[in-house]
Amino acid sequence: MPIASATARRRVIFTAATLLALSTASAASASPGPLRPASANDVAVCTAQIDNPHFSNGAGSVIVKARMSCRTDGNVPTVSLRVWGTLGYVGGGSPGHPAQGPPGTAATSDQTQTVPTNGQQVTYYTPVPDDPKKITAAGTYVGSVTFQIVSPALGTVGRQQGNYVYVQR
Numbered sequence: 001m002p003i004a005s006a007t008a009r010r011r012v013i014f015t016a017a018t019l020l021a022l023s024t025a026s027a028a029s030a031s032p033g034p035l036r037p038a039s040a041n042d043v044a045v046c047t048a049q050i051d052n053p054h055f056s057n058g059a060g061s062v063i064v065k066a067r068m069s070c071r072t073d074g075n076v077p078t079v080s081l082r083v084w085g086t087l088g089y090v091g092g093g094s095p096g097h098p099a100q101g102p103p104g105t106a107a108t109s110d111q112t113q114t115v116p117t118n119g120q121q122v123t124y125y126t127p128v129p130d131d132p133k134k135i136t137a138a139g140t141y142v143g144s145v146t147f148q149i150v151s152p153a154l155g156t157v158g159r160q161q162g163n164y165v166y167v168q169r
Helices: 016-024
Strands: 011-015 042-050 054-056 061-072 078-090 104-116 122-126 139-151 157-161 165-167
Touching: 042 078, 042 139, 042 157, 054 165, 061 078, 061 104, 061 139, 078 122, 104 122, 122 139
Parallel strands: none
Antiparallel strands: 011 042, 042 061, 054 061, 061 122, 078 104, 078 139, 139 157, 139 165
16 A cells, blocks of 8 residues: 655645634534535635654654645635644664554644745644653654644644654664
């Protein structure tokens, strides 16, 4: 089964119809829903590009970065984008030969940031930079994100997974 490339992208959209639905619905739930198709009313589109997991000397931990960018056809200068990140771990592998299989969870993150809709990238980290837990074990790691525009209206949920890579300190 082929693995999605690190530059593969998914879209997250909010629509004008969502603005009306938001006025009668409750605030964003803690867990995202299924991916919905884009519609003709789309006014913002966000994409994710996931870097390969790597050991960061600055963080003292294995990390993964998701670079998020958004575009709009309307008059929406920024959106608030919530990103749930997961750094998965599979024991084993070696340099150039990552292990495969379902990963366990090494770290998670839940961050909301303001993202301009001019295509500028905003970086999300897993684990978050101030996380006291440090991931240092050699092995195979994979990063993934689930993301959703949460303001000015709830948007479509998007998901993206990066590559399995062997990481050692």
